[in-house]
Amino acid sequence: MCFAAPATRRVTRRSSTSFALEGLALFALLWWFSAKPRPAAGVGAVFLIGYGVFSLQREFGREPDGFLGYLAFGLTMGQRVVARR
Numbered sequence: 001m002c003f004a005a006p007a008t009r010r011v012t013r014r015s016s017t018s019f020a021l022e023g024l025a026l027f028a029l030l031w032w033f034s035a036k037p038r039p040a041a042g043v044g045a046v047f048l049i050g051y052g053v054f055s056l057q058r059e060f061g062r063e064p065d066g067f068l069g070y071l072a073f074g075l076t077m078g079q080r081v082v083a084r085r
Helices: 016-033 042-060 077-084
Strands: 002-004 010-012
Touching: 016 042, 042 077
Parallel strands: none
Antiparallel strands: 002 010
């Protein structure tokens, strides 16, 4: 989805519907993984890894904060916060 930005610049961003699809994808992954008996805390580990991957992927679609912009290594503050979790 494209939104008109100042100075006729077009910025591509995701709609909020794609964030809901992220939850459904994580649920489907956990459902598939938990269908067989797994070691203790295996499903929880897959949830934490999947949540981290989806959160980091979500941050690449967001526009950076206007007052911060891009930080070191071309990352935004949201990407740095998610990567530190």
